[in-house]
Amino acid sequence: GPGGRKVGVEESIVMAQPVLEAFGNAKTLRNNNSSRFGKFTKVTFDPNGKIIAASVISYLLEEGRVVSHEKGERGYNVFYQLCAQRQQKNREGKRQASSSYQTVFDPKNMRYLSCGGNTKVDGVDDYVAFQATDLALMRLGLPKTERDEIWRVLEGILFLGNVTFDEVERGAPCTIRESAKPYLSLASEGLGLGADRLGMALRFHTMGSPTGSIISKPRGAEHAADTRDGLAKRVYGLLFAWIVQRINIAVGAPESKQTTGDVDGMEAKYLEAIRENRTTFVGILDIFGFEVFETNSFEQLCINYANEKLQQHFVEHFFKLELEVYKKEGLDVKKVHYVDNGGVVELIEKRPFGLLPCLQDEGSMPGGSELGYLSKLRKAHQKSTIYHAAKGSRDMTFTISHFASPVKYTATNFIAKNFNKVSEDIISLLQGSSVPLLSSLFAEKKNNNKKSNTKKKKSTNDNASTPKNAQDDPNPLFDDRKGNNRRNRSSGSSGSGGSPFRSRLNRSGGGSGLSRSFGRSGSGRRKKKKAV
Known part of the structure; x- marks a missing residue:
């Protein structure tokens, strides 16, 4: 102290x-x-x-x-x-x-x-x-x-x-806006990185090829902004x-x-x-x-899943198990009515077509997309009374009847949020930071x-x-x-x-x-x- x-x-x-x-x-x-x-x-x-x-x-x-x-x-x-x-x-x-x-x-x-x-x-x-x-x-x-x-x-x-980008032309790397270059220098100083290296890492995706050579793929303005935020x-x-x-x-x-x-x-x-x-x-x-x-995304799905698990735990330990004990002891207990949310939990977590494992599989596939993800869920749960697909095949929403309330989710960016990827070249860059804590x-x-x-x-x-x-x-x-x-x-x-x-x-x-x-x-x- x-x-x-x-x-x-x-x-x-x-x-x-x-x-x-x-x-x-x-x-x-x-x-x-x-x-x-x-x-x-x-x-x-x-x-x-x-x-x-x-x-x-x-x-x-x-x-x-x-x-x-x-x-x-x-x-x-x-x-x-x-x-x-x-x-x-x-x-x-x-x-x-x-x-x-x-x-x-x-x-x-x-x-x-x-x-x-x-x-x-x-x-x-x-x-x-x-x-x-x-x-x-x-x-x-x-x-x-x-x-x-x-x-x-x-x-x-x-x-x-505050580092922002301008699009140049299709297939070409974006450029850092002139007004944003001072912020690039300040960001580099704070993170203990060279300004040129940070700028290149944001504008190019560098990777290794099977032959051992280095390949640099240019990023467009939107992709560079996503990399910055990631x-x-x-x-x-x-x-x-x-x-x-x-x-x-x-x-x-x-x-x-x-x-x-x-x-x-x-x-x-x-x-x-x-x-x-x-x-x-x-x-x-x-x-x-x-x-x-009003808009419920992947974060709300995870949060509500946690609450479903808590509710399930509560039901199992304070209703099911207690009633079993009473029954074994020969106690005459009137039937207790309670909401069993096991079906909702299975919908979210059970393989292969639970919402989370299916999302993991879709994101791991080349060309995986939210529309493909929703299409698989639509087919797998078409008879479900808990999962409700949107009417239109291009609609990015679906509804789950949770124990507390029905919730309408928007699947936009579900895959990106689930994996939350940062490219290997960015990781390597940060490992070389001159700030001991960051490295x-x-x-x-x-x-x-x-x-x-x-x-x-x-x-x-x-x-x-x-x-x-x-x-x-x-x-x-x-x-x-x-x-x-x-x-x-x-x-x-x-x-x-x-x-x-x-x-x-x-x-x-x-x-x-x-x-x-x-x-x-x-x-x-x-x-x-x-x-x-």
Whole structure:
């Protein structure tokens, strides 16, 4: 802690809250500080009832909010906090020599922050909030060097959003707009990359051929803009996962302590109690509530699927199993009527034509498309009373009769959102960043690629839907009550791909004892616009 003072577990738990709210919360139409990710918080007690450790597992971060949000909403709080701090620093005349600090950090001038038309929240001082976030990070054990790297990377993301492109002609690489070139330099500086290399990576897709030669395929303006946004989302998602891991180390998460061997702040007898399973814990699950908006996309499908799994778990343990026990004991219990949503869960997850596995298969096929995906679903579920296809064969919508309410989904960009791919050349570029934090976030991805390439032919794209990190551990809603200690893994993507998300929810176990919170408010995501 500051001044060498030892920060206890209790204070670390308190300090984690402003950090998570800064990096994972945002203003929506319904809530000025809405959490845009799910989390499971576990507080562990020793046999005498003293808090000895805690842990946080996060999942399904809304990465799309980094690059766009609805009218009247904001991006993640931390971006506006950073801008307020940089503006204050400029007003005080404490500009640094670096050219990036000569820019006035007005959120209205940041494309990623101003797309909703609302950069302020009534009653919130973003500068004061920045001070609280930075202090909390310090109390959690992050030195100034690491905190400065966090702010630098966030600057790079913001400036990257202002890099725009012009189409030249069909088949030719797009060009970076003259007015956007200063932002390319600033983004490169923030991300620790060369401006020329970053510009080339955005405008060209470089890949290896079977013969070992290098092929560069030009990107058009729209494709370059998608690459830019994909890069920004991937970097932020990995940064968020890394921050969660650092929080777990600070609050004495048993998994992180046993993995690293660092027992500082946790007395040996407490660690022994944990290992001997002589502890108890309180688990709090804070997840997305059931979402129904004017436009419902892949994010809403995943969120509502999570709620369906929770409902199924509740029904099985509080109705089916209890009634079986009563029956075995010979108790005369009147028939209890309840809604069994097993059919909805099977519709979403069961192979081969469940919505998520079918989407995974369609996206893996050459030329796979949302229309092909919907066509397969239409044929497979034509007699279903739960799945309702649109009347027109070119209509991109379908409806599911969920336990809470029917929801009409729009399948546009389902495949892209499920895979959330960032090309291999972009990954390699970021691995060479001069910012130690950023390069380390992609270091394990490089190692994973080497291992996977020994088993199969090297792919030209990096699949972001199969990461190895805390967010992609099996959902603690079902697993952690068994007492399984899982490691927090630091790298990979925090993408919201349906395949790993389904895997996390499906590894279910027995037991109970979780407090559920369905209080997450928010608004729907807007349709993807042609952003160049």
